[in-house]
Amino acid sequence: MSTIDTAPPRPATGLQGTGELAGIVLDWTPVPWETVVDHYALYAAEDADDVAVEDATLLAKTVYPHAQHRGLGGTARRWVYRVVTVDAAGTRSRPSKPITVTSQESVTVSGTPVAVVGEFDGKGLELALSPDGYARYTQTFPDGVDFRHGADDPATGWSYLHPGPADGWAGRREHRFRLRFPLDEAPADDVDLALWLIDSHASIPGSAVLKVNGTTVDRLEFAGGATKGSLQGDSTVPGSPLRPSYVERALPADLFVPGENVLELHKDDGSWIAYDAVGVFARPPAHE
Amino acid sequence: MAPTDTPPPTFDRRTFLRLSGVSSAALALGVAASDADAAATPGGPVPDGVFGLGIASGDPGPGSVVLWTRLAPEPLAADGHGGMPLRPVPVRWEVSPDERFRVVARRGTAIASPELAHAVHPLVEGLEPGREYFYRFRVGREVSPVGRTKTLPAAGASTSSFSFATASCQAWYHGHFSAYRHLANEELDAVFFLGDYIYEYGIGESNLWRAGASVAPEHGAEIETLEQFRLRYALFKTDPHLQALHATAPWMVTWDDHEVQNNYGADGSRYGISTEHFPHLRAVAYRAFYENLPLSLSTMPDGPDSTVFRRFDVGSLARFNVLDTRQFRDAPPVDREDQYDERRSMLGRQQERWLYEGMSGSPATWNVAANGVTVSAITEDRTDQWDGYPAARARLIEAMRTTSNPVVLTGDIHRHVASELKADFADPDSPTVGVELICTSVASGGDGAPTDGYTPDWVQHPYVKLYDGRRGYVHCRMTPDELTSRFRIVPWIEADADAPVRTTARFVTPAGAPGLEGQE
Structure with a gap:
């Protein structure tokens, strides 16, 4: 008989980013409602080709398929991101594909x-x-x-x-x-x-x-x-x-x-x- | 039977089919696992102290009740899993008419899974109607404290009395739950909780008024993720008087806004979350609500949707309609013309129809709507209340006019208010069609005071018979002849939980003569 399946949730797909003034906006496709999501964990690293998924690079947890990396200041900055889906059972997906985005430079700089x-x-x-x-x-x-x-x-x-x-x-x-x-x-x-x-x-x-x-x-x-x-x-x-x-x-x-x-x-x-x-x-x- | 008709109270085939995939097994096993299920659940050591969040019962029927516990040896573990290993654990339960369990009426097993934060909601059926029972859980060698609960009288049965209390708005950080310490000593067949069981706000220096309390940094941010909602419920449930009251009587719970976000309605946030994104917040908030309260499986959310409006019949004496005044409401009015639009709804069309049919067609002597926000007309700018939905209120009042002894129970405003519901609030001489008993907060707002800056808005109306801004609860006793309501207050809650309780007002509502007769 089957009790409880602890198969990992699907990773987020369709990760997209937009560089803005002092920030970067990220959006992705949420996993279907059948998966009860605890949160999406967003990992980030600056001036790198990829980001390691580890506590040190955890930027934010969000329940939305959307995140705003704020407070980047007026200088153009280049960041790489990956998203991990964490479900209600605490099970983690494999990381999404990475995406690299650069914020816009401000006239204040x-x-x-x-x-x-x-x-x-x-x-x-x-x-x-x-x-x-x-x-x-x-x-x-x-x-x-x-x-x-x-x-x-x-x-x-x-x-x-x-x-x-x-x-x-x-x-x-x-x-x-x-x-x-x-x-x-x-x-x-x-x-x-x-x-x-x-x-x-x-x-x-x-x-x-x-x-x-x-x-x-x-x-x-x-x-x-x-x-x-x-x-x-x-x-x-x-x-x-x-x-x-x-x-x-x-x-x-x-x-x-x-x-x-x-x-x-x-x-x-x-x-x-x-x-x-x-x-x-x-x-x-x-x-x- | 009770709960009656829509939505179904039990774990039936329709409910099962609504659930799908991986989660259905976990949910089903959290309600009723077979011996084979229990045997197939791998064993393993479980930390001591798994009953750290207490035990509870709720949603009673004439021969049934939902039991609840959520295993959490470390209730405040930051990941929201309460210090439990992330694997299923069998939880055995027993129900007895005897506090010492010399005779066991029913026993069974539920599987606590990490998908539900190790909460179980066993539905106990086959009990006798209108009877007091005791229950306990067992995990491994650990046995929970004993809880008391009560089934409802049989459908249509003559019932001489029913005693219940209403409570709402328990901002843990604003003070001690002294009110619950006293409420647990009252005569109680049930407790109706009318919303704001938790608050979503970050907790810090500016709002932590509960003397002697401190919180870890993870409580400082406004909650958003499921782990944060789970942790917030756990924090509030650390109050011993809340746990004791849950173990004293069955609760029927509905929500208001703070179980999700201040003043939200449907998919609309007042704080800039788009309507596209807001359902994701609702989904985790509704999920945590189910996980942490003794609720029927019929309230289990499906994504961002949940059916919490439901009905309980107390023999031939009373019918309680528990309402959802958040999930289906129309957006706040953009102007006065919009505010008075006939099409605006507080409950949504489906719930309105369900309520009106259930009230007008009810055979019960008393017909109660347990609701989140104030129905009585107070001021035009209180648009979060039914004042923002005057056409919907008029439809509700109209339905009450063909209902036997309608009563509205309300929370939300952190004040005791007793009001007569008028056929036309603009005409004080119009008939009184029912009464509204608004309970103050258990803790939200801190100590409070008998009167405050909002008092004139309320007491300007001749139909408002009481206003008191201190903390407390409302205790009611219903008989076929009358409803007696006592508005209980505690003079302080911030310094400690030692405040005495007293009655600030007492009203009698005779059956067949709606109104509030004050007595002291």
Whole structure:
């Protein structure tokens, strides 16, 4: 008679990866529901052709056929991954085929800082009211944020949360954050905006109008986060539930003027975003 | 018979066929193994102390009950397997009408397999209805403590009384389960647990208010994998008063949101998990729920789906409909127009139909819905409750109007509330069609206080007769003439488990005259 079969589960198949800013996204085909999965174990190694499946290379355990390798910073980094299926009985599959993926390089690395608030490090702890002081936002920033680069301190001058009109705790209204910075001369080449978030509202992160010196550049759409960044400020903590996201885009050179420039983020849609850092970067000179 | 009709309570052919492949053997043997099965299970040493998570019984019928234990000599082993070797182990059980087991009414064997974290759910049949029994397990030479359980009265039998309690929301890290210490001493035919048996949150300095407790780092992250869910159940079950209450009376358990994730509904997460991915979380969460509670095999999940709504008949006295207010609900409303859409459902169409037919057509004197979230109208923005599903609530109330003595039992809000259910909540003069008895939390929210910032929202309504924000449980005694509900509280839970218990309010609901008559 048969009692209990402890045959190993099937390995995950179809492992795919996408390099993103500061991270790599992995997806695979889940095993069928007939196998009760405890978790998928994700193994990773940097700058290698393959990864050994051992405790030292275990990057994460997840129940989803999906993982985000976060916190890779602005430098392009190359990683190799394999996935092992662990079933409800604790039985492990053989490893999946490996896949190698490279993350994208950020303008915070390739460019030269022109005006930066905070550090691009996966943490918002250096910003005002962080990590959980949102209840004091309206009294601290009744007119939004107006930050003068070189004079103001991020710890007091730039709120960690940027509320939107969906936020009752911030008056259910629109909120403008302005970054003022001087330029000796107008840039010859386009510059880049880097806007890193440690988290955002999960279902209604909304969008914001981006203006430079009063000219509307674009509407920035934000990715849904985990709705946890209003209470915690460090996405690099192991097991952090925060879901960082990144916006980097070019800003045409002709928007800028010698003297003071104003970059404005006008949150007129949705709920809050939680900042990691924001900045403007000049591009490196083109090589002939 | 009870449980009655859909879904079937027993391990029948249909259930067996629904299960497939490797798992079916493990599941079947965890419920009822033959002597041949037991003989074919390889032996081997088992560590001492395998009953570290206690014993339990649940889902009783007139001649049956489900027994439960999960072998775990090291309940907090980080891999969720409780320190058990990853191989099947035979578990013998005995049921006796006598606490000293001088006569054994039934005995059998179940196979504890690693696929179910070494949980067994033997279904004991052939018992006498309406009778107290005692049970114990044996693994190798180790014998478990003795548990007490009770079968339900025979179908249609005249039943003079039925005593039960409701409990919910046991955030272990917020305090001691003092309420259970007292509840175990009450007169009890059954316990109805109304959701939030575990919480998914990471446990750390900011929320560990249980004096004297500490946790290992693996408890610090929000749980996601099956091993983490298993470990979380084990952590909560380390409370001795919880184990003692499980061993005192049969439990009928349903879930609310925190058995999976805060405020989820169907495939929808409030925390950014896509609808494509969320079923994977549900699958492991539902699996761990089954593994760790004394549930019928009919509740065993099939992938991300599980049927936990079920029915228990207590002779001719009462019918209990245990509901699932999470798995089938429509998404939160996007605006007021959506909120009032006639098509919105809290239970899903199939469960609604099953409930209404089972209520209106019931021969029982009392007809109870054991449910996760508040039915009474409180405020329009409480959209996680039935306030978010007003059309579905109107259908429920309409069904109650043709039901004998409807009663709703609720948890979720961490407050004692007693409310009269109105035919039209907007018109306080409209008829009262039933009562809602909402039990406070066992631990969630810490010590609590009689009143708090939410009190005005509730007591503004003339149909709300009680509000108390301290910890405790509700004890009820039903007879053919009346339902007596006592709202019990303990004044503190964070410092220790020594708080005394007292009754903060007592109501009588006469049969045939729905309402809450306060008595003190």
